[in-house]
Amino acid sequence: MIVTEPLWLVLLIPLAAALWLWRTPRAILPLRIAILLCLLLALAGLALQLESRAGVVVLVADRSLSMPVNSDTVERELATTLESTRGSASRLGVVSFGTEARIEGMPDGPRFGGFEMRSAQDASELYSGVETALSLIPRDAPGRIVVVSDGRWTGRDPSPLALQAAARGVAIDYRHVARGLAGDVAIERVDAPDSVSPGESFVIGAWLEAPQEQDVTVSLERGGTVIATGKHRLAGGSTRLAFRDRAPRGGTLSYVLRVATTETDPVAENNAARFLVGVDGPKPVLVVSGSTASRYAAVLESGGLAVDANPSPDWSLEMLANYSAVILENIPAEALGTGAMSMLASWVTESGGALMMTGGESAFASGGYFGSPLEPILPVSMELRREHRKLNMAIVVAMDRSGSMQMPAGGGKTKMDLANVAAAQVLDLLAPQDELGVVAIDSTAHIIADLDPIEGRNDLRGRILGIESMGGGIFVFEALSTASRMLLTAKAETKHIILFSDAADSEEPGEYQALLAKCRQAGITVTVIGLGVPTDVDADLLRDIARRGGGRIFFTQDANELPRLFAQDTFIVARSTFVEEQTGLAPTPALYSLLGRPLSALPPVGGYNLSYLRDGASPAILTTDDYRAPVVASWHAGAGRVLVYTGEADGEHSGPLARWPEAGGFHASLVRWVAGTRSPLPDSMLATQRVENGVVRIELELDPERAAAPLASMPRVTTLAATAGMAPVVTRRELTWRTPDVLSVEIPLEGSATFLSTLEVPGAGRVTLAPVALPYSPEAAPGAAGEGRKALERLARATGGRERVDVAVVWKDVPEQERHVPLRNWLVLTALVLLLVEVLERRTGVFGALALPSWVRVPSLPTRREKIVKPAKPPKPAAPPVQETPAAPAVQPDALLDALRKAGRKAQRKT
Numbered sequence: 001m002i003v004t005e006p007l008w009l010v011l012l013i014p015l016a017a018a019l020w021l022w023r024t025p026r027a028i029l030p031l032r033i034a035i036l037l038c039l040l041l042a043l044a045g046l047a048l049q050l051e052s053r054a055g056v057v058v059l060v061a062d063r064s065l066s067m068p069v070n071s072d073t074v075e076r077e078l079a080t081t082l083e084s085t086r087g088s089a090s091r092l093g094v095v096s097f098g099t100e101a102r103i104e105g106m107p108d109g110p111r112f113g114g115f116e117m118r119s120a121q122d123a124s125e126l127y128s129g130v131e132t133a134l135s136l137i138p139r140d141a142p143g144r145i146v147v148v149s150d151g152r153w154t155g156r157d158p159s160p161l162a163l164q165a166a167a168r169g170v171a172i173d174y175r176h177v178a179r180g181l182a183g184d185v186a187i188e189r190v191d192a193p194d195s196v197s198p199g200e201s202f203v204i205g206a207w208l209e210a211p212q213e214q215d216v217t218v219s220l221e222r223g224g225t226v227i228a229t230g231k232h233r234l235a236g237g238s239t240r241l242a243f244r245d246r247a248p249r250g251g252t253l254s255y256v257l258r259v260a261t262t263e264t265d266p267v268a269e270n271n272a273a274r275f276l277v278g279v280d281g282p283k284p285v286l287v288v289s290g291s292t293a294s295r296y297a298a299v300l301e302s303g304g305l306a307v308d309a310n311p312s313p314d315w316s317l318e319m320l321a322n323y324s325a326v327i328l329e330n331i332p333a334e335a336l337g338t339g340a341m342s343m344l345a346s347w348v349t350e351s352g353g354a355l356m357m358t359g360g361e362s363a364f365a366s367g368g369y370f371g372s373p374l375e376p377i378l379p380v381s382m383e384l385r386r387e388h389r390k391l392n393m394a395i396v397v398a399m400d401r402s403g404s405m406q407m408p409a410g411g412g413k414t415k416m417d418l419a420n421v422a423a424a425q426v427l428d429l430l431a432p433q434d435e436l437g438v439v440a441i442d443s444t445a446h447i448i449a450d451l452d453p454i455e456g457r458n459d460l461r462g463r464i465l466g467i468e469s470m471g472g473g474i475f476v477f478e479a480l481s482t483a484s485r486m487l488l489t490a491k492a493e494t495k496h497i498i499l500f501s502d503a504a505d506s507e508e509p510g511e512y513q514a515l516l517a518k519c520r521q522a523g524i525t526v527t528v529i530g531l532g533v534p535t536d537v538d539a540d541l542l543r544d545i546a547r548r549g550g551g552r553i554f555f556t557q558d559a560n561e562l563p564r565l566f567a568q569d570t571f572i573v574a575r576s577t578f579v580e581e582q583t584g585l586a587p588t589p590a591l592y593s594l595l596g597r598p599l600s601a602l603p604p605v606g607g608y609n610l611s612y613l614r615d616g617a618s619p620a621i622l623t624t625d626d627y628r629a630p631v632v633a634s635w636h637a638g639a640g641r642v643l644v645y646t647g648e649a650d651g652e653h654s655g656p657l658a659r660w661p662e663a664g665g666f667h668a669s670l671v672r673w674v675a676g677t678r679s680p681l682p683d684s685m686l687a688t689q690r691v692e693n694g695v696v697r698i699e700l701e702l703d704p705e706r707a708a709a710p711l712a713s714m715p716r717v718t719t720l721a722a723t724a725g726m727a728p729v730v731t732r733r734e735l736t737w738r739t740p741d742v743l744s745v746e747i748p749l750e751g752s753a754t755f756l757s758t759l760e761v762p763g764a765g766r767v768t769l770a771p772v773a774l775p776y777s778p779e780a781a782p783g784a785a786g787e788g789r790k791a792l793e794r795l796a797r798a799t800g801g802r803e804r805v806d807v808a809v810v811w812k813d814v815p816e817q818e819r820h821v822p823l824r825n826w827l828v829l830t831a832l833v834l835l836l837v838e839v840l841e842r843r844t845g846v847f848g849a850l851a852l853p854s855w856v857r858v859p860s861l862p863t864r865r866e867k868i869v870k871p872a873k874p875p876k877p878a879a880p881p882v883q884e885t886p887a888a889p890a891v892q893p894d895a896l897l898d899a900l901r902k903a904g905r906k907a908q909r910k911t
Contacts, residue, residue: 004045054089055142062149065779097129122751150178151788162798250281251322269780278770290331303668330360333368342727349638368568379617394490477510503532527551584624606655
């Protein structure tokens with residue numbers, strides 16, 4: 001027993017005094033003593049002191065590419081074993097690591113339900129994994145860490161963490177799980193120049209490693225085309241091969257070296273190595289058109305430009321490095337994807353890239369660029385302005401709120417949260433006189449907002465954003481019928497339904513064909529936005545609903561895209577963002593800076609996208625209609641340039657301007673401006689980069705004979721890192737002095753990403769270097785036999801850990817620690833029971849009436865109201881009587897009854 005708060009025991013003295021002074025009946029006194037004693041011990045924190053091995057065990061799981069194929073199953077089984085064998089007082093935490101560390105299960109959280117981090121990560125941040133595990137073990141609690149890994153790590157060396165763990169008494173155990181490396185043939189390294197000149201010949205050297213002598217087939221690809229292949233005899237150890245190539249025009253050459261063996265290779269990832277070679281020189285322009293029949297590339301070529309037309313590029317950094325500018329010609333945003341648009345935006349603003357966008361019905365707002373990653377860098381905005389609207393609109397948004405919408409979508413938000421934001425986006429685009437209704441659908445329809453004009457409905461946004469996911473699947477017919485009934489009362493000329501549904505969970509379509517036929521007769525159109533992919537089980541149903549409803553169909557797996565898609569459909573329904581009329585054009589003085597020559601008159605354009613000039617942008621051509629809208633506008637976006645031509649460059653609405661004899665030179669001049677000229681660094685400076693040991697070293701060499709230090713401030717390097725089609729990660733670093741004439745910086749390379757760096761020298765200029773990449777994931781690099789196990793053994797030996805074949809017994813090795821079991825609740829409960837017993841005794845006297853032996857009876861203490869009677873002294877002998885005294889009269893019966901009544905009343909008062 002132990003008392004954790006002994007200060008409360010000083011109350012024993014006043015409590016004892018109170019018991020002495022209280023008038024307490026004999027049978028109640030022990031109860032009151034017990035009640036007060038229980039409460040006093042509860043306040044003092046009476047607890048049992050026991051020895052316990054209960055503590056915290058954290059499983060650290062390696063999710064990297066170097067792990068065996070079945071490692072995911074092994075790690076799940078180990079986590080399940082630890083969970084099922086822990087005691088009730090013990091706790092289990094789970095941490096995964098790859099390119100980063102992630103907490104998969106908190107010790108105080110719910111039971112482990114599976115890994116969120118995918119396997120086959122391109123890095124092994126073992127340091128971060130162990131560091132995170134240490135943070136989950138309280139400093140005042142015993143614990144152990146169990147690492148499940150092959151022991152190969154990237155990033156920081158985990159050895160220093162062993163000292164921290166040992167100082168806290170936390171042992172690091174390990175379970176070594178690794179794939180066999182016997183017979184692994186690998187490309188050890190590739191040596192190629194970082195950059196060459198057009199037409200220059202160069203040599204590529206490759207070192208191949210083989211465990212024993214064997215025959216292999218080696219091929220070298222450039223841009224997906226095999227330029228060299230042949231069979232080679234490899235000796236045991238390293239063998240060098242050489243290849244020769246000649247650089248074509250400026251850009252970036254992407255190579256892949258492949259080695260094929262006749263035997264099974266345990267690590268196939270290191271049998272192919274990718275490397276890049278930059279080619280200094282003029283670069284062509286890339287035209288990405290929304291139509292394969294477009295002739296815009298030929299128009300630009302007639303103006304003297306070198307042009308590549310590619311409707312579906314891979315949107316990688318090495319691809320962008322091949323071009324001086326990218327032109328998006330009437331292509332919808334969904335054809336690019338969010339990742340590609342993010343990459344384009346970063347390439348322009350951070351690396352000095354150039355972007356031009358032309359108009360059409362699939363461009364700007366009607367093409368889905370409102371709210372996209374490209375919108376902020378465009379010199380025009382795309383909002384819906386009331387003064388340019390021809391018709392009022394009535395829109396009902398029917399939203400899926402089924403159980404699947406509770407799933408997280410990143411950033412701490414659920415799919416339902418993002419769908420609510422998308423519906424609120426529609427509200428923001430509409431005018432006060434437009435009508436909006438919102439209905440949430442699961443197995444029934446729940447009207448969130450009736451269809452009424454927006455003006456004066458101040459609570460509408462809050463009601464939309466407050467929709468919560470509930471119930472099962474979405475009943476499609478119920479959604480369409482409810483939305484169409486709401487639109488029957490609409491006063492607006494344009495009536496539209498936006499149906500948002502899960503493409504894999506759309507149920508009960510009912511007689512939707514007949515319903516949609518009636519909707520078309522009533523002038524109601526339907527657009528469907530499906531959360532999923534076009535191959536989902538209910539995708540065909542959603543496509544048919546959009547076709548019969550006369551609207552559009554959008555699919556997206558990314559819930560973050562929902563606000564943009566809702567906005568795109570609203571723009572299209574408004575029918576005011578693309579003007580389909582021939583319109584005259586008026587040049588401004590700013591056009592001279594773009595063309596380099598005066599131009600007094602221009603033919604009209606057949607149609608254009610209505611947009612609005614941003615502050616800071618330069619309008620070069622305006623329309624002559626009432627809108628006075630920009631047709632050509634430009635500005636600098638970060639380090640790059642962006643230009644828009646809102647007319648349709650080639651197509652049905654291109655108009656007389658497309659047939660103008662000078663059209664080729666006109667458009668080519670716009671492209672030349674946006675592509676700009678790259679100002680190289682002065683002759684006194686030379687920028688170089690070199691990839692070695694998993695890092696790229698960028699150096700700025702200064703002329704040793706310079707008269708004075710030419711640097712106004714320290715040079716900076718901005719690096720984009722991304723895989724094809726993904727949003728890039730941007731990092732910025734300053735160069736530091738390595739020698740009196742050389743500044744340098746090292747940037748670690750990771751995984752399969754491409755790294756594109758731009759060096760900026762304040763006061764001297766900016767230069768974008770050739771992209772670089774690792775040949776393959778560092779997880780697949782060949783290593784010394786047994787090095788991973790040795791790394792884990794060092795961690796275990798330094799902390800008192802051991803290898804765990806059976807992880808279930810780890811709970812028995814958790815250090816013993818004194819455990820206090822508080823008795824406060826039990827003492828309070830006992831006091832409460834005794835209080836009820838005391839009340840019973842005072843009301844009934846049941847315990848006082850029991851015939852107990854006299855030696856167990858507890859005499860009651862005197863009270864202040866009771867007079868203590870002292871024993872009388874013996875009387876003195878009386879004198880002999882002189883005469884006989886007459887006897888006292890006998891007591892009357894009535895007086896006896898009165899005395900009994902008084903005694904009864906007195907007893908009742910005491911009770």
